[in-house]
Amino acid sequence: MTRRGSADWGLPSTPRPAAVDVLIPTRNRPAELAVTLAGLAAQDGPDFNVTISDQSTHVPSWNHPAAEAMVRVLEAQGHRVRLLRHLPARGLAEQRHFLLENAAAPAVLFLDDDVWLEPGMLAGLAGALASSGAGFVGAAVQGLSYLPDSRPDEEAPFELWDTGKVEPERIRRGEPGFERWTLHNAANLAHVASRLGLPAGEWQLYKVAWVGACVLYNRTALLDCGGFGFWDQLPPGHAGEDVAAQWRVMERYGGAGLVPSGAVHLESPTTVTDRTADAAEILLGGSGTAAGGGQDVHPPHNQ
Template identity: 45%
Template sequence: MAAVDVLLPTYNRRESLLTTLAGLAGQSFSDLRVVVADQSTEPAEDSPVARAMERVIRARGGSVEWHHRETLLGIAEQRDFLLNKATAPYVLYLDDDIFMEPWVLERLVRTLEAEACGFVGAFPAGLTFAGDVRPEQQVVEPWEGPVRPEVVEPGTPEWERWNLHRAANVYHAAGGLRDGEIVRYKVAWVAACILYDREKLLEVGGFSFWESLPRYPRGEEILVQNLLMRRYGGCAILPSGTYSNQVETTVAAPGGTVDEDGDALKLLPEMVARYAPPAT
Protein backbone atom coordinates (compact mmCIF):
# COMPACT_ATOMS: atom_id res chain seq x y z
CA MET A 1 0.00 0.00 0.00
CA ALA A 2 1.29 3.45 -0.92
CA ALA A 3 1.62 6.22 1.65
CA VAL A 4 -0.34 8.63 -0.57
CA ASP A 5 -3.09 8.00 -3.09
CA VAL A 6 -3.21 10.82 -5.64
CA LEU A 7 -6.86 11.16 -6.68
CA LEU A 8 -7.08 12.81 -10.07
CA PRO A 9 -10.42 13.48 -11.80
CA THR A 10 -10.19 14.54 -15.44
CA TYR A 11 -12.51 15.35 -18.30
CA ASN A 12 -11.44 16.30 -21.84
CA ARG A 13 -8.25 18.12 -20.86
CA ARG A 14 -5.61 15.69 -22.14
CA GLU A 15 -2.89 18.27 -22.84
CA SER A 16 -3.30 19.81 -19.40
CA LEU A 17 -3.42 16.40 -17.72
CA LEU A 18 -0.06 15.52 -19.25
CA THR A 19 1.64 18.43 -17.47
CA THR A 20 0.01 17.30 -14.22
CA LEU A 21 1.33 13.77 -14.70
CA ALA A 22 4.78 15.16 -15.51
CA GLY A 23 4.78 17.05 -12.22
CA LEU A 24 3.82 13.89 -10.34
CA ALA A 25 6.52 11.90 -12.13
CA GLY A 26 9.15 14.29 -10.80
CA GLN A 27 8.12 14.38 -7.14
CA SER A 28 10.81 13.75 -4.54
CA PHE A 29 8.17 11.83 -2.55
CA SER A 30 7.55 8.78 -4.74
CA ASP A 31 5.63 6.40 -2.42
CA LEU A 32 2.41 7.16 -4.21
CA ARG A 33 -0.38 5.59 -6.23
CA VAL A 34 -2.01 7.76 -8.87
CA VAL A 35 -5.70 6.96 -9.38
CA VAL A 36 -7.18 8.66 -12.45
CA ALA A 37 -10.94 8.89 -12.93
CA ASP A 38 -11.20 9.82 -16.60
CA GLN A 39 -14.52 10.84 -18.14
CA SER A 40 -13.00 12.12 -21.36
CA THR A 41 -14.50 11.36 -24.76
CA GLU A 42 -11.18 9.78 -25.74
CA PRO A 43 -9.40 8.04 -22.83
CA ALA A 44 -6.29 9.96 -21.81
CA GLU A 45 -4.44 6.75 -21.04
CA ASP A 46 -4.29 6.10 -24.80
CA SER A 47 -1.85 8.99 -25.14
CA PRO A 48 1.77 7.85 -25.68
CA VAL A 49 2.93 10.72 -23.46
CA ALA A 50 0.56 9.67 -20.65
CA ARG A 51 1.96 6.16 -20.90
CA ALA A 52 5.49 7.52 -20.79
CA MET A 53 4.74 9.48 -17.61
CA GLU A 54 3.16 6.35 -16.14
CA ARG A 55 6.37 4.44 -16.83
CA VAL A 56 8.42 7.14 -15.07
CA ILE A 57 6.14 7.07 -12.02
CA ARG A 58 6.39 3.27 -11.87
CA ALA A 59 10.17 3.31 -12.35
CA ARG A 60 10.48 5.65 -9.35
CA GLY A 61 8.44 3.36 -7.08
CA GLY A 62 4.89 4.57 -7.63
CA SER A 63 1.95 3.17 -9.56
CA VAL A 64 -0.85 4.42 -11.81
CA GLU A 65 -4.41 3.15 -12.03
CA TRP A 66 -6.82 4.29 -14.76
CA HIS A 67 -10.61 4.24 -14.60
CA HIS A 68 -12.49 5.33 -17.71
CA ARG A 69 -16.00 6.34 -16.68
CA GLU A 70 -18.62 7.13 -19.30
CA THR A 71 -21.48 8.28 -17.07
CA LEU A 72 -21.25 11.98 -16.17
CA LEU A 73 -22.72 12.71 -12.74
CA GLY A 74 -20.66 15.74 -11.74
CA ILE A 75 -17.37 16.51 -10.03
CA ALA A 76 -18.66 15.74 -6.51
CA GLU A 77 -19.56 12.22 -7.65
CA GLN A 78 -16.13 11.88 -9.26
CA ARG A 79 -14.49 12.78 -5.95
CA ASP A 80 -16.68 10.26 -4.13
CA PHE A 81 -15.76 7.55 -6.64
CA LEU A 82 -12.06 8.27 -6.19
CA LEU A 83 -12.26 8.30 -2.39
CA ASN A 84 -13.93 4.89 -2.49
CA LYS A 85 -10.92 3.61 -4.44
CA ALA A 86 -8.40 4.98 -1.94
CA THR A 87 -6.59 2.84 0.62
CA ALA A 88 -3.63 5.03 1.64
CA PRO A 89 -3.58 6.96 4.92
CA TYR A 90 -3.29 10.23 2.98
CA VAL A 91 -5.10 11.25 -0.22
CA LEU A 92 -4.08 14.10 -2.48
CA TYR A 93 -6.94 15.54 -4.50
CA LEU A 94 -5.23 17.06 -7.52
CA ASP A 95 -6.94 18.90 -10.36
CA ASP A 96 -5.98 18.03 -13.93
CA ASP A 97 -4.56 21.49 -14.65
CA ILE A 98 -1.85 21.74 -11.96
CA PHE A 99 1.93 21.56 -12.27
CA MET A 100 3.82 20.79 -9.05
CA GLU A 101 7.43 21.58 -8.21
CA PRO A 102 9.33 18.43 -7.13
CA TRP A 103 9.23 19.15 -3.39
CA VAL A 104 5.50 19.88 -3.02
CA LEU A 105 4.09 16.47 -2.09
CA GLU A 106 6.89 15.78 0.38
CA ARG A 107 6.27 19.06 2.20
CA LEU A 108 2.53 18.48 2.26
CA VAL A 109 3.03 15.02 3.77
CA ARG A 110 5.52 16.26 6.39
CA THR A 111 3.21 19.10 7.36
CA LEU A 112 0.16 16.87 7.70
CA GLU A 113 2.17 14.36 9.73
CA ALA A 114 3.42 17.10 12.07
CA GLU A 115 0.09 18.88 12.50
CA ALA A 116 -2.27 15.88 12.55
CA CYS A 117 -4.97 18.18 11.15
CA GLY A 118 -7.63 17.43 8.54
CA PHE A 119 -5.91 18.77 5.44
CA VAL A 120 -3.01 20.79 4.07
CA GLY A 121 -3.30 22.62 0.77
CA ALA A 122 -0.95 24.13 -1.80
CA PHE A 123 -2.96 26.62 -3.83
CA PRO A 124 -1.73 27.13 -7.41
CA ALA A 125 -0.66 30.48 -8.78
CA GLY A 126 -1.84 31.70 -12.16
CA LEU A 127 1.32 33.18 -13.60
CA THR A 128 -0.45 35.13 -16.32
CA PHE A 129 -0.98 37.47 -13.34
CA ALA A 130 2.71 37.55 -12.38
CA GLY A 131 2.80 41.26 -13.17
CA ASP A 132 -0.46 41.99 -11.36
CA VAL A 133 0.54 42.62 -7.74
CA ARG A 134 -2.43 43.00 -5.37
CA PRO A 135 -1.15 43.83 -1.86
CA GLU A 136 -4.69 44.22 -0.51
CA GLN A 137 -5.41 40.57 -1.40
CA GLN A 138 -2.14 39.15 -0.07
CA VAL A 139 -3.04 39.04 3.62
CA VAL A 140 -1.43 35.95 5.15
CA GLU A 141 -2.52 34.77 8.61
CA PRO A 142 0.21 32.37 9.79
CA TRP A 143 -0.53 29.70 12.33
CA GLU A 144 1.38 30.47 15.51
CA GLY A 145 1.94 27.12 17.18
CA PRO A 146 0.07 24.01 16.03
CA VAL A 147 -2.88 24.06 13.65
CA ARG A 148 -6.08 23.98 15.70
CA PRO A 149 -9.78 23.49 14.99
CA GLU A 150 -11.63 26.66 14.07
CA VAL A 151 -15.08 27.67 12.87
CA VAL A 152 -15.11 29.74 9.69
CA GLU A 153 -18.61 30.79 8.72
CA PRO A 154 -19.61 32.20 5.32
CA GLY A 155 -19.94 35.97 5.47
CA THR A 156 -17.47 36.47 8.34
CA PRO A 157 -14.15 38.32 8.12
CA GLU A 158 -12.35 34.96 8.21
CA TRP A 159 -14.22 33.95 5.05
CA GLU A 160 -12.39 36.73 3.20
CA ARG A 161 -9.17 34.73 3.48
CA TRP A 162 -10.16 33.27 0.12
CA ASN A 163 -8.86 36.42 -1.57
CA LEU A 164 -5.30 35.19 -1.10
CA HIS A 165 -6.24 32.38 -3.49
CA ARG A 166 -6.78 34.58 -6.52
CA ALA A 167 -4.61 35.36 -9.55
CA ALA A 168 -0.91 35.09 -8.54
CA ASN A 169 -1.36 36.26 -4.94
CA VAL A 170 0.27 33.20 -3.35
CA TYR A 171 3.24 33.59 -5.67
CA HIS A 172 3.72 37.22 -4.65
CA ALA A 173 3.04 36.54 -0.95
CA ALA A 174 5.84 33.98 -0.87
CA GLY A 175 8.32 36.29 -2.52
CA GLY A 176 10.02 37.39 0.70
CA LEU A 177 10.50 33.94 2.23
CA ARG A 178 13.94 32.47 2.79
CA ASP A 179 15.01 29.37 0.88
CA GLY A 180 13.45 26.34 2.53
CA GLU A 181 11.15 28.40 4.76
CA ILE A 182 7.59 27.10 5.03
CA VAL A 183 4.68 29.13 6.36
CA ARG A 184 1.51 27.35 7.49
CA TYR A 185 -1.39 29.77 7.14
CA LYS A 186 -5.08 29.95 7.94
CA VAL A 187 -7.60 29.46 5.16
CA ALA A 188 -11.26 29.72 4.35
CA TRP A 189 -10.74 26.88 1.88
CA VAL A 190 -8.19 25.60 -0.62
CA ALA A 191 -8.71 24.34 -4.16
CA ALA A 192 -6.86 22.26 -6.73
CA CYS A 193 -4.11 20.59 -4.64
CA ILE A 194 -5.10 19.37 -1.16
CA LEU A 195 -3.67 16.55 0.94
CA TYR A 196 -6.26 15.03 3.28
CA ASP A 197 -6.03 12.59 6.14
CA ARG A 198 -8.24 9.91 4.61
CA GLU A 199 -9.74 8.64 7.85
CA LYS A 200 -10.59 12.14 9.00
CA LEU A 201 -12.15 12.90 5.63
CA LEU A 202 -14.30 9.80 5.91
CA GLU A 203 -15.31 10.79 9.44
CA VAL A 204 -17.05 13.89 8.04
CA GLY A 205 -18.76 11.87 5.33
CA GLY A 206 -16.31 12.40 2.50
CA PHE A 207 -18.19 13.31 -0.67
CA SER A 208 -21.10 10.95 -0.06
CA PHE A 209 -23.47 13.94 -0.23
CA TRP A 210 -23.04 14.15 -4.02
CA GLU A 211 -26.51 12.74 -4.66
CA SER A 212 -28.00 15.81 -2.94
CA LEU A 213 -26.48 18.04 -5.62
CA PRO A 214 -27.40 18.58 -9.28
CA ARG A 215 -25.25 17.64 -12.27
CA TYR A 216 -23.16 20.83 -12.16
CA PRO A 217 -22.31 21.55 -8.52
CA ARG A 218 -19.78 23.86 -6.93
CA GLY A 219 -18.18 24.14 -3.52
CA GLU A 220 -18.00 20.43 -2.74
CA GLU A 221 -14.47 20.72 -1.34
CA ILE A 222 -15.32 23.93 0.49
CA LEU A 223 -18.01 22.00 2.34
CA VAL A 224 -15.81 19.09 3.44
CA GLN A 225 -12.94 21.40 4.38
CA ASN A 226 -15.24 23.52 6.50
CA LEU A 227 -16.30 20.41 8.41
CA LEU A 228 -12.72 19.24 8.79
CA MET A 229 -11.59 22.64 10.09
CA ARG A 230 -14.29 22.53 12.75
CA ARG A 231 -13.13 19.14 14.01
CA TYR A 232 -9.42 18.97 13.26
CA GLY A 233 -8.22 22.23 11.74
CA GLY A 234 -6.69 22.76 8.32
CA CYS A 235 -4.10 24.93 6.66
CA ALA A 236 -2.18 25.71 3.50
CA ILE A 237 1.50 26.31 2.89
CA LEU A 238 3.65 29.05 1.37
CA PRO A 239 5.40 28.78 -0.93
CA SER A 240 2.86 26.56 -2.61
CA GLY A 241 5.09 25.35 -5.44
CA THR A 242 2.04 24.76 -7.62
CA TYR A 243 0.94 26.50 -10.79
CA SER A 244 -2.31 26.51 -12.72
CA ASN A 245 -2.37 25.84 -16.43
CA GLN A 246 -5.27 28.30 -16.55
CA VAL A 247 -7.23 26.31 -19.11
CA GLU A 248 -10.98 26.51 -19.49
CA THR A 249 -12.97 24.58 -16.90
CA THR A 250 -14.75 21.39 -17.92
CA VAL A 251 -16.78 20.87 -14.74
CA ALA A 252 -19.25 23.73 -15.25
CA ALA A 253 -22.33 23.63 -17.45
CA PRO A 254 -22.05 24.83 -21.06
CA GLY A 255 -21.45 28.56 -20.96
CA GLY A 256 -19.49 28.31 -17.72
CA THR A 257 -22.55 28.28 -15.46
CA VAL A 258 -23.62 26.02 -12.60
CA ASP A 259 -27.08 24.99 -11.52
CA GLU A 260 -28.70 27.69 -9.39
CA ASP A 261 -29.13 25.24 -6.53
CA GLY A 262 -25.74 23.63 -7.09
CA ASP A 263 -23.84 25.29 -4.26
CA ALA A 264 -22.79 22.54 -1.85
CA LEU A 265 -22.71 25.06 1.01
CA LYS A 266 -26.50 24.89 1.13
CA LEU A 267 -25.87 21.58 2.90
CA LEU A 268 -23.58 23.12 5.53
CA PRO A 269 -26.08 23.45 8.42
CA GLU A 270 -27.26 19.85 8.22
CA MET A 271 -23.73 18.55 7.69
CA VAL A 272 -22.43 20.50 10.69
CA ALA A 273 -25.23 19.09 12.82
CA ARG A 274 -24.38 15.58 11.66
CA TYR A 275 -20.59 15.59 11.56
CA ALA A 276 -19.25 18.60 13.46
CA PRO A 277 -21.71 19.77 16.12
CA PRO A 278 -20.44 22.47 18.49
CA ALA A 279 -18.86 21.19 21.69
CA THR A 280 -21.19 21.38 24.69
Protein backbone atom coordinates in the same frame (compact mmCIF):
# COMPACT_ATOMS: atom_id res chain seq x y z
CA MET B 1 11.05 6.82 -0.86
CA THR B 2 13.55 8.12 -3.38
CA ARG B 3 12.09 7.51 -6.82
CA ARG B 4 13.81 4.83 -8.86
CA GLY B 5 16.28 6.45 -11.23
CA SER B 6 16.66 5.52 -14.87
CA ALA B 7 19.49 3.08 -14.08
CA ASP B 8 16.95 0.90 -12.27
CA TRP B 9 13.99 1.19 -14.61
CA GLY B 10 14.75 -2.15 -16.22
CA LEU B 11 14.72 -4.01 -12.89
CA PRO B 12 11.62 -5.68 -11.45
CA SER B 13 9.62 -3.40 -9.21
CA THR B 14 8.23 -4.66 -5.90
CA PRO B 15 5.13 -2.69 -4.91
CA ARG B 16 5.29 -1.17 -1.44
CA PRO B 17 2.47 0.17 0.70
CA ALA B 18 1.85 3.79 -0.28
CA ALA B 19 1.78 6.61 2.25
CA VAL B 20 -0.23 8.74 -0.19
CA ASP B 21 -2.82 7.96 -2.83
CA VAL B 22 -2.84 10.70 -5.46
CA LEU B 23 -6.39 11.02 -6.81
CA ILE B 24 -6.88 12.80 -10.14
CA PRO B 25 -10.30 13.46 -11.68
CA THR B 26 -10.03 14.28 -15.38
CA ARG B 27 -12.22 15.14 -18.33
CA ASN B 28 -11.18 16.07 -21.88
CA ARG B 29 -7.68 17.23 -20.90
CA PRO B 30 -4.97 15.01 -22.40
CA ALA B 31 -2.26 17.68 -22.63
CA GLU B 32 -2.94 19.05 -19.16
CA LEU B 33 -3.04 15.57 -17.65
CA ALA B 34 0.38 14.82 -19.16
CA VAL B 35 1.85 17.93 -17.49
CA THR B 36 0.21 17.03 -14.18
CA LEU B 37 1.70 13.53 -14.31
CA ALA B 38 5.11 14.95 -15.24
CA GLY B 39 5.00 17.02 -12.06
CA LEU B 40 4.26 13.91 -10.03
CA ALA B 41 7.13 12.05 -11.69
CA ALA B 42 9.51 14.69 -10.31
CA GLN B 43 8.49 14.09 -6.67
CA ASP B 44 10.75 12.31 -4.20
CA GLY B 45 8.94 10.67 -1.28
CA PRO B 46 6.77 9.81 0.37
CA ASP B 47 5.74 6.58 -1.36
CA PHE B 48 2.69 7.28 -3.49
CA ASN B 49 0.37 5.63 -5.95
CA VAL B 50 -1.81 7.36 -8.54
CA THR B 51 -5.46 6.77 -9.44
CA ILE B 52 -6.98 8.62 -12.39
CA SER B 53 -10.74 8.69 -12.87
CA ASP B 54 -11.72 9.79 -16.36
CA GLN B 55 -15.07 11.12 -17.55
CA SER B 56 -14.04 12.39 -20.98
CA THR B 57 -16.66 12.77 -23.68
CA HIS B 58 -14.91 10.42 -26.08
CA VAL B 59 -11.49 8.80 -25.54
CA PRO B 60 -10.00 9.09 -22.03
CA SER B 61 -7.48 11.83 -21.33
CA TRP B 62 -4.70 9.29 -20.78
CA ASN B 63 -5.12 8.00 -24.35
CA HIS B 64 -2.52 10.45 -25.67
CA PRO B 65 1.18 9.80 -26.33
CA ALA B 66 2.39 12.39 -23.82
CA ALA B 67 0.12 11.17 -21.02
CA GLU B 68 0.88 7.53 -21.83
CA ALA B 69 4.60 8.27 -21.63
CA MET B 70 4.24 9.86 -18.20
CA VAL B 71 2.23 6.89 -16.95
CA ARG B 72 5.08 4.63 -18.06
CA VAL B 73 7.64 6.85 -16.31
CA LEU B 74 5.69 6.71 -13.03
CA GLU B 75 5.38 2.94 -13.26
CA ALA B 76 9.10 2.58 -14.03
CA GLN B 77 9.81 4.66 -10.93
CA GLY B 78 7.92 2.13 -8.83
CA HIS B 79 4.52 3.82 -8.49
CA ARG B 80 1.30 1.97 -9.14
CA VAL B 81 -0.93 3.85 -11.60
CA ARG B 82 -4.59 2.91 -12.00
CA LEU B 83 -6.56 4.22 -14.99
CA LEU B 84 -10.29 4.06 -14.29
CA ARG B 85 -13.07 5.04 -16.69
CA HIS B 86 -15.98 6.29 -14.57
CA LEU B 87 -19.24 6.96 -16.40
CA PRO B 88 -21.87 8.27 -16.48
CA ALA B 89 -20.82 11.60 -15.03
CA ARG B 90 -22.94 12.56 -12.03
CA GLY B 91 -21.10 15.70 -10.98
CA LEU B 92 -17.83 16.68 -9.34
CA ALA B 93 -18.73 15.45 -5.86
CA GLU B 94 -19.62 11.96 -7.11
CA GLN B 95 -16.37 11.82 -9.07
CA ARG B 96 -14.39 12.67 -5.92
CA HIS B 97 -16.47 10.21 -3.89
CA PHE B 98 -15.57 7.47 -6.38
CA LEU B 99 -11.87 8.30 -6.15
CA LEU B 100 -11.95 8.32 -2.36
CA GLU B 101 -13.64 4.92 -2.35
CA ASN B 102 -10.70 3.62 -4.39
CA ALA B 103 -8.08 4.94 -1.94
CA ALA B 104 -6.45 3.02 0.89
CA ALA B 105 -3.38 5.06 1.90
CA PRO B 106 -3.30 7.04 5.17
CA ALA B 107 -3.26 10.31 3.18
CA VAL B 108 -4.98 11.23 -0.07
CA LEU B 109 -3.95 14.05 -2.41
CA PHE B 110 -6.82 15.36 -4.50
CA LEU B 111 -4.98 16.86 -7.47
CA ASP B 112 -6.77 18.52 -10.36
CA ASP B 113 -5.77 17.56 -13.88
CA ASP B 114 -4.37 21.02 -14.69
CA VAL B 115 -1.76 21.48 -11.95
CA TRP B 116 2.04 21.14 -12.20
CA LEU B 117 3.87 20.47 -8.93
CA GLU B 118 7.33 21.80 -8.20
CA PRO B 119 9.75 19.05 -7.07
CA GLY B 120 9.52 18.61 -3.30
CA MET B 121 5.89 19.73 -3.00
CA LEU B 122 4.49 16.31 -2.08
CA ALA B 123 7.12 15.84 0.62
CA GLY B 124 6.39 19.31 1.97
CA LEU B 125 2.65 18.70 2.09
CA ALA B 126 3.09 15.32 3.76
CA GLY B 127 5.49 16.73 6.36
CA ALA B 128 3.17 19.63 7.12
CA LEU B 129 0.13 17.38 7.45
CA ALA B 130 1.94 15.08 9.88
CA SER B 131 3.48 17.81 12.04
CA SER B 132 0.46 20.13 12.21
CA GLY B 133 -2.19 17.62 13.23
CA ALA B 134 -4.52 19.17 10.64
CA GLY B 135 -7.20 17.33 8.71
CA PHE B 136 -5.81 18.73 5.47
CA VAL B 137 -3.01 20.89 4.10
CA GLY B 138 -3.32 22.42 0.65
CA ALA B 139 -1.05 24.06 -1.89
CA ALA B 140 -2.95 26.89 -3.55
CA VAL B 141 -2.41 26.98 -7.30
CA GLN B 142 -0.52 29.94 -8.75
CA GLY B 143 -1.37 31.51 -12.09
CA LEU B 144 2.07 32.65 -13.16
CA SER B 145 0.72 34.86 -15.95
CA TYR B 146 -0.45 37.07 -13.07
CA LEU B 147 3.00 37.57 -11.52
CA PRO B 148 3.13 41.23 -12.67
CA ASP B 149 -0.31 41.79 -11.11
CA SER B 150 0.21 42.71 -7.44
CA ARG B 151 -2.99 42.92 -5.39
CA PRO B 152 -2.14 44.12 -1.85
CA ASP B 153 -5.80 44.40 -0.81
CA GLU B 154 -6.45 40.75 -1.72
CA GLU B 155 -3.29 39.65 0.11
CA ALA B 156 -4.24 41.53 3.31
CA PRO B 157 -6.08 38.62 5.03
CA PHE B 158 -2.89 36.52 5.12
CA GLU B 159 -2.22 35.13 8.62
CA LEU B 160 0.21 32.44 9.68
CA TRP B 161 -0.47 29.60 12.09
CA ASP B 162 2.36 30.86 14.29
CA THR B 163 2.74 27.76 16.43
CA GLY B 164 2.77 25.34 13.51
CA LYS B 165 -0.22 23.57 15.04
CA VAL B 166 -3.55 23.96 13.28
CA GLU B 167 -6.73 24.45 15.30
CA PRO B 168 -10.32 23.64 14.27
CA GLU B 169 -12.33 26.62 13.07
CA ARG B 170 -15.67 27.32 11.44
CA ILE B 171 -15.80 29.00 8.03
CA ARG B 172 -19.01 30.21 6.40
CA ARG B 173 -19.84 32.98 3.97
CA GLY B 174 -20.17 36.25 5.88
CA GLU B 175 -18.37 34.92 8.96
CA PRO B 176 -14.76 35.53 10.12
CA GLY B 177 -12.26 33.75 7.93
CA PHE B 178 -14.29 33.74 4.74
CA GLU B 179 -12.50 36.87 3.47
CA ARG B 180 -9.32 34.78 3.13
CA TRP B 181 -10.62 33.41 -0.17
CA THR B 182 -8.93 36.31 -2.01
CA LEU B 183 -5.49 34.99 -1.04
CA HIS B 184 -5.69 32.36 -3.76
CA ASN B 185 -6.64 34.62 -6.66
CA ALA B 186 -4.15 35.24 -9.47
CA ALA B 187 -0.57 34.93 -8.12
CA ASN B 188 -1.29 36.53 -4.74
CA LEU B 189 0.33 33.78 -2.71
CA ALA B 190 3.53 34.02 -4.76
CA HIS B 191 3.78 37.67 -3.79
CA VAL B 192 3.12 36.81 -0.14
CA ALA B 193 5.81 34.11 -0.23
CA SER B 194 8.40 36.47 -1.67
CA ARG B 195 7.85 38.88 1.22
CA LEU B 196 8.26 36.13 3.82
CA GLY B 197 11.79 35.43 2.59
CA LEU B 198 11.88 31.82 3.76
CA PRO B 199 15.11 29.87 3.15
CA ALA B 200 14.99 27.37 0.31
CA GLY B 201 13.17 24.19 1.31
CA GLU B 202 11.40 25.71 4.30
CA TRP B 203 7.66 26.33 4.54
CA GLN B 204 5.05 27.72 6.88
CA LEU B 205 1.33 27.12 7.38
CA TYR B 206 -1.26 29.85 7.05
CA LYS B 207 -4.99 30.21 7.65
CA VAL B 208 -7.33 29.58 4.73
CA ALA B 209 -10.96 29.84 3.77
CA TRP B 210 -10.43 26.73 1.65
CA VAL B 211 -7.88 25.45 -0.87
CA GLY B 212 -8.68 24.31 -4.39
CA ALA B 213 -7.02 21.92 -6.84
CA CYS B 214 -4.20 20.49 -4.68
CA VAL B 215 -5.14 19.30 -1.20
CA LEU B 216 -3.62 16.56 0.93
CA TYR B 217 -6.08 15.08 3.44
CA ASN B 218 -5.69 12.77 6.37
CA ARG B 219 -7.94 10.10 4.87
CA THR B 220 -9.37 9.02 8.23
CA ALA B 221 -10.29 12.63 9.07
CA LEU B 222 -11.93 13.16 5.68
CA LEU B 223 -13.95 9.96 5.98
CA ASP B 224 -14.89 10.80 9.57
CA CYS B 225 -16.45 14.02 8.27
CA GLY B 226 -18.38 12.21 5.53
CA GLY B 227 -15.97 12.62 2.65
CA PHE B 228 -17.91 13.43 -0.51
CA GLY B 229 -20.78 11.11 0.37
CA PHE B 230 -23.14 14.08 0.04
CA TRP B 231 -22.94 13.87 -3.75
CA ASP B 232 -26.46 12.46 -4.05
CA GLN B 233 -27.87 15.58 -2.37
CA LEU B 234 -26.66 17.77 -5.24
CA PRO B 235 -27.69 18.23 -8.86
CA PRO B 236 -24.99 17.18 -11.36
CA GLY B 237 -24.36 20.82 -12.31
CA HIS B 238 -22.56 22.04 -9.21
CA ALA B 239 -19.28 23.43 -7.92
CA GLY B 240 -17.94 24.03 -4.43
CA GLU B 241 -18.00 20.36 -3.42
CA ASP B 242 -14.42 20.57 -2.17
CA VAL B 243 -15.31 23.67 -0.17
CA ALA B 244 -18.14 21.81 1.56
CA ALA B 245 -15.89 18.87 2.42
CA GLN B 246 -13.10 21.11 3.68
CA TRP B 247 -15.37 23.23 5.87
CA ARG B 248 -16.57 20.07 7.57
CA VAL B 249 -13.00 18.86 8.10
CA MET B 250 -11.90 22.27 9.35
CA GLU B 251 -14.59 22.33 12.05
CA ARG B 252 -13.40 19.06 13.51
CA TYR B 253 -9.69 18.83 12.68
CA GLY B 254 -8.58 22.14 11.19
CA GLY B 255 -7.08 22.87 7.80
CA ALA B 256 -4.24 25.01 6.45
CA GLY B 257 -2.37 26.20 3.39
CA LEU B 258 1.33 25.73 2.72
CA VAL B 259 3.51 28.70 1.77
CA PRO B 260 5.41 28.92 -0.47
CA SER B 261 3.26 26.93 -2.85
CA GLY B 262 4.90 25.25 -5.81
CA ALA B 263 1.56 24.29 -7.36
CA VAL B 264 1.16 25.96 -10.74
CA HIS B 265 -2.20 26.32 -12.45
CA LEU B 266 -1.90 25.62 -16.18
CA GLU B 267 -4.55 28.29 -16.86
CA SER B 268 -6.43 26.22 -19.41
CA PRO B 269 -10.13 26.97 -19.86
CA THR B 270 -12.26 25.32 -17.19
CA THR B 271 -14.12 22.13 -18.02
CA VAL B 272 -16.65 22.92 -15.27
CA THR B 273 -19.03 25.04 -17.29
CA ASP B 274 -22.20 24.30 -15.30
CA ARG B 275 -21.90 25.94 -11.86
CA THR B 276 -25.63 26.29 -11.35
CA ALA B 277 -25.55 24.95 -7.80
CA ASP B 278 -23.15 26.01 -5.04
CA ALA B 279 -22.56 22.81 -3.07
CA ALA B 280 -21.23 24.54 0.05
CA GLU B 281 -24.23 26.82 0.27
CA ILE B 282 -26.73 24.03 -0.37
CA LEU B 283 -25.20 21.69 2.19
CA LEU B 284 -23.95 24.08 4.88
CA GLY B 285 -25.52 27.45 4.25
CA GLY B 286 -23.87 30.64 5.44
CA SER B 287 -24.30 33.76 7.49
CA GLY B 288 -25.58 37.07 6.20
CA THR B 289 -26.13 35.87 2.63
CA ALA B 290 -28.90 33.78 1.14
CA ALA B 291 -27.83 30.44 -0.29
CA GLY B 292 -26.60 30.85 -3.82
CA GLY B 293 -26.06 34.61 -3.62
CA GLY B 294 -22.93 36.73 -3.59
CA GLN B 295 -19.42 35.56 -4.42
CA ASP B 296 -19.21 32.04 -5.80
CA VAL B 297 -17.31 30.03 -3.16
CA HIS B 298 -15.65 28.05 -5.92
CA PRO B 299 -14.57 30.57 -8.56
CA PRO B 300 -12.50 29.42 -11.56
CA HIS B 301 -8.81 29.28 -10.66
CA ASN B 302 -6.74 32.46 -10.74
CA GLN B 303 -9.42 34.99 -11.54
